[in-house]
Amino acid sequence: MKLTVVGGGSTYTPELIDGFARLRDSLPVEELVLVDPAAERLELVGGLARRIFAKQGHQGRISVTDDLDAGVDGADAVLLQLRVGGQAAREQDETWPLECGCVGQETTGAGGLAKALRTVPVVLDIAERVRRTNPDAWIIDFTNPVGIVTRALLQAGHKAVGLCNVAIGFQRKFAGLLGVTPSEVHLDHVGLNHLTWETGVRLGGPEGEDVLPELLSEHGEAIAADLRVPRALVDRLGVVPSYYLRYFYAHDEVVRELRTKPSRAAEVAEMERELLKMYGDPELDEKPELLAKRGGAYYSEAAVDLAAGLLGGGGSPYQVVNTYNRGTLPFLPDDAVIEVQAAVGPKGPTPLSVPAVDPLFAGLMANVTAYEDLALEAALRGGRERVFKALLAHPLIGQYEYADALTDRLIAHNREHLAWA
Template sequence: MKLAVVGGGSTYTPELIDGIAGRRSTLDVEEIVLVDPDAYRVETVGSFSQRLLEHAGHPARVHTTADLEEGVDGAAAVLIQLRVGGQRARRSDETFPHVCGCLGQETTGAGGLAKALRTVPVVLDIADRVRKVAGEHTWIVNFTNPVGIVTRALLGEGHRAVGLCNVAINLQRTFAGLLDARVDDVRLVHTGLNHLSWERGVLVDGVDRLPELLARHAEFLGEQVGAPVAWMRRRNVVPSYYLKYYYAHDEQLARQRTEPPRADVVSDVEEELLKVYLDPEQMTKPEQLTKRGGAYYSEAAVQLVHALTAAGPAEEHVVNVRNGTTFPFLPEDAVIEAPCLVDADGATPIPQQPVEPPYAGLIAAVTGYEQLALEAARRGGRDRVADALLAHPLVGQYAKADRLADDLVRINRQFLPWARG
């Protein structure tokens, strides 16, 4: 089997390669093509990735190219992990909303919208070209943020796409360690959207162990996700750590104004990693990679690709998929993040108990914003940008939405063809 990774020059691509190297018996990969226009980065990452595989005794070969059509031709699955504008654009996403007293973040709020506007047209162009070269049956696994909006764009154009995030698998591993349980025995009742989710149950052998987790480990979990212990116990829930941007907005904003942007930290880590990857004696995944983010990305991605490309029984994974009737308070074409049964035919959400009002209300509000964000990304227009910002719970005021829309368009003009005319 051939896999293609678009954005293969990313410094966390070796995480994916390390995961493939460890799944030789279940994922029959013979060729991995890293596609990236940055020749220096992709060659550096590609050479190191080949050494990782060889050191693990895996027979797959790694190739690199800047030619998308060459890279995806014959691929069974194409993984997309892009950052349009690089860390410089990310730094802007994390800082420009501060002028209006709004939180800056690369996947939510005004910063998340900026990233969506830059990213959606690029990913759709890539997906169209993949379909022409590799065929309509090739799976697209989207790891590009904002995952929910980008995946909704792909599904809206009829692509065979599934969105993936590492939040759920990270929590699954955390819970398994705290419960002294096998990871594969832990199932999550994961509810919500990408970067807007709650764990409403933690099932081990069919028994919900969430009350036990909160009774014994709420302090630790609260530190991990940025939530008050009393609230988690009262609601019997563990939120994603992205919920702190909603539930503790002012505190997070104050912290952002006193700490360096995450983009600066990641840029330093990436520079360090590239130096490590250049060392021909480096044969294993370096410790510095843990600072890059994306914990367990490799495991989640490899397991998902296996489920989508193998002929075996369906596997359970938390992924981003079309809502259908899973959450009746959302449009059917909305994209949710939920436990699904995944096989070669795709991902089918597992039915959940009705979603309580404290979560359903926020899910519905952000879904409405995501629909407007997608319209702005597809059709352009400053006013569509302002309308999307006004609908977002982290903005939600006329004056702020208008000011942020003007700033967003001005700062990102080079990435928005409709804004350059």
């Protein structure tokens, strides 16, 4: 089995490598290729990756290359974890929206749109090159904004599934609070990428007992503290919202906070410098503790599970993925990309049925889906007016003066990445 990681020079790649090494019985990787144009980073990450495999007794071969076509040739699955423009572009995404009083964040709002505009054309080009060399390869997208990127891939006819670590993070957290193993926890997880709610927490599988009321009663304070929202809000919702919902439920509060502290991009950039120094140490043969602060917790477990299911090697019977709606949520178009539990196998994911969704959540999903339609159109066809309409449609913006001002800033800060600008 050959796997290729595009964006393999990321400082987060050792987390993925550690998962491949630990979980090799689920996913017996024989060849792993890390692809990245940043040669110096790639050599550092690749060296540590080989040492991690060696320490854990994994017999698979790891190679690195800046040649995408060679790297994906013959791959059974290709994982995408790239960041067009690097942390410098992320820094911009997180700052210029604040000038208009809007949230500065890399996956939602104006910053999220900027990332989509930079990313979609690049990802589609990569996917086309994968299809030329190996049309049967699965593409697993971890590149944000996952929902929009996955929809672009599916719309272009690629064998693609989107992956996010929010659900597996909740699964691990709830398992700890309940005193059970993670495999015993099945989430009723519903929404769009980075716009999700846990509407049930079941023990044993999709038909198991829902212990969410008990969880909220006994651990509501801790859950709310993790989400940084009042306990009363969680109680009133009766569900556990993703921490990304705080950008919607407490927008102005978040803007005030973001204006008074360094951006997350600046923090991550400093972390990356430290990590790369560590990776250069020939004695280091495990992922360093600092990596846990980098973000993306449990990504490796989720990625291995998904790849194993798609490639026929097993994996959990049900997994939270991003895929076409196709009637699962009747209030959304069939070609919307939703994030829900699905049965995963070699033919791809099949979403499980979802009980009726509270209008409080369904309305926001429908609004953001409309924005994602317009965002994808802007990413594929370009043009100032398309950018403006996408921003105007976003519930975190929604005013024409803001949308106009943000459009100008978005284009100014991303001109080098926009072929039409």
